[in-house]
Amino acid sequence: MYLGGVVSGIACGWHVLHTSFAGSPEERAGTVSFWKYFHGSLGAWVCIWGAIAMLTSAPFDDWWHNAYGLDVKILSPPHAVLALGILAIQAGAMLMVLALQNRHGDRRAFRWMFAYAAGLVLMNLTTMSSEYTWRVYQHGTLFYQVVAGLVPLVLVAPAVAGRLRWPATAAASAYMGVLLALTFILPLFPAEPGLAPVRNPLTQMMPPQFPLLLIVPAVAVDLVLQRWGARKKGWMLAAVLGVVFVAALFAAQWPFADVLNWLATRETFMNQHLRPYMNGPDSSFARGEYFNAASGAALAQGLGIAVVLAVLSARAGLGWGSFMARVKR
Numbered sequence: 001m002y003l004g005g006v007v008s009g010i011a012c013g014w015h016v017l018h019t020s021f022a023g024s025p026e027e028r029a030g031t032v033s034f035w036k037y038f039h040g041s042l043g044a045w046v047c048i049w050g051a052i053a054m055l056t057s058a059p060f061d062d063w064w065h066n067a068y069g070l071d072v073k074i075l076s077p078p079h080a081v082l083a084l085g086i087l088a089i090q091a092g093a094m095l096m097v098l099a100l101q102n103r104h105g106d107r108r109a110f111r112w113m114f115a116y117a118a119g120l121v122l123m124n125l126t127t128m129s130s131e132y133t134w135r136v137y138q139h140g141t142l143f144y145q146v147v148a149g150l151v152p153l154v155l156v157a158p159a160v161a162g163r164l165r166w167p168a169t170a171a172a173s174a175y176m177g178v179l180l181a182l183t184f185i186l187p188l189f190p191a192e193p194g195l196a197p198v199r200n201p202l203t204q205m206m207p208p209q210f211p212l213l214l215i216v217p218a219v220a221v222d223l224v225l226q227r228w229g230a231r232k233k234g235w236m237l238a239a240v241l242g243v244v245f246v247a248a249l250f251a252a253q254w255p256f257a258d259v260l261n262w263l264a265t266r267e268t269f270m271n272q273h274l275r276p277y278m279n280g281p282d283s284s285f286a287r288g289e290y291f292n293a294a295s296g297a298a299l300a301q302g303l304g305i306a307v308v309l310a311v312l313s314a315r316a317g318l319g320w321g322s323f324m325a326r327v328k329r
Contacts, residue, residue: 001086002058008089009051016040016048032329042329043096050088057082083128090121095327101163102328111163112170118158119174125150126175126212134209135264135272136284138257139293141302144246148310151214152245153317155221160229160321168225172218179211187271199280207271210260216252217245235311238318242311246303261288 019027020039031039040048061078094117101110126133129146137143159168186205193202224244228237263272265288279285294302 002054005051005054005085005089008047008092009055012040012044012047012051012092015044030329041096041099042327043092043094043099046092046095047089048092050085050090050092053081053085053088055085057085083124087121087124087128090117090124093117094121095324098161098324099327099329102325111167114162115158115164115167115170116174118154118162118167118171119178122151122154122171122175122214123178125154127208130209133212134285135257135260136289136291138253138260139290141294141299141306142292144250144303144306145309147212147249148242148246148306149313151217151249152221152241152310152313153320155214155218155245156225156241156314156317157321157324159221159225160318161324161327165226166219166222168218168221169215172215176211176213176215179208183207183210183271187274193277195277198277199283200275200277200286202274202277204274206274206276210270210272212249213252213256214249217248220244220248234318235315238311238315241314241317242307242309245310245314246307250303257290261290264288 016038019031020037023039028039032042032045033039034045057078060081061076064076064078094114097110097113097117100107101114104110126147129150132146133143155168155171158171161167162170164170184207186207189205190203191205221241221244224237224241228240260272263270264275264286265273267273275283275285284291
């Protein structure tokens with residue numbers, strides 16, 4: 001993981017130095033300058049700062065463990081710095097290929113590369129929020145609120161800036177494809193827990209949770225933008241996107257969560273019977289039961305909050321996408 005940050009930082013650093021001191025005036029003219037003497041693409045600068053954040057998180061993490069002991073949550077302060085560094089590198093890579101797409105609109109490969117990069121950003125965001133999105137939470141309102149607050153931003157922005165016909169769908173497909181590959185590949189490797197308490201002894205690597213069915217709301221986002229994107233602008237379009245996103249997510253994920261919990265009690269090729277080492281046989285995770293499930297008025301109220309968050313996230317995505325559509329450096 002840290003090696004990836006080092007490689008990214010070195011590659012983008014070399015790009016900046018080469019452009020600054022060995023590039024032609026035309027090459028430097030198409031870059032973003034820093035401290036007057038250094039020139040590089042916007043994406044390269046974002047990657048460099050992301051690599052610095054990743055490497056800074058390592059000694060910070062050691063100090064945190066020495067001062068406070070082992071982490072009890074995914075997003076401890078050092079892990080948050082690490083996750084933001086990874087996110088910056090992914091966003092920087094997306095900006096680099098975005099500039100190529102915008103300068104060479106006839107090159108279809110750049111369009112697909114941009115969609116794939118957006119899918120990786122989406123995967124990182126869902127990983128950072130995974131404490132609230134496991135299958136046992138998918139009949140609770142907090143799950144829909146967290147997803148609605150994060151995902152529309154990363155689906156709408158590439159849908160606005162992308163040059164494919166179905167850009168949001170392509171990004172969601174990349175997200176699901178990478179996670180599905182990890183779901184099937186990681187359990188093939190032997191591993192044992194190294195931290196206590198171990199309530200579920202494992203002899204193989206633990207795969208990530210099954211990917212959320214984000215391809216369904218992604219298709220809905222693409223359809224809305226294809227139908228109304230040229231006529232509706234700003235908050236009106238964001239409102240439509242927010243409502244459609246939550247409706248599509250609820251329609252897909254609510255029944256699919258029942259399938260995942262059913263599979264959790266059976267050993268199948270989908271590996272849903274595998275659970276984290278800290279979850280014992282009596283946990284909701286092992287029994288395939290929901291935690292803090294909502295119904296009736298509480299569910300309606302929670303979904304209403306999710307719609308508001310989705311509208312705000314979609315509006316931010318529209319603004320970010322409009323900015324990215326103009327990036328050429």
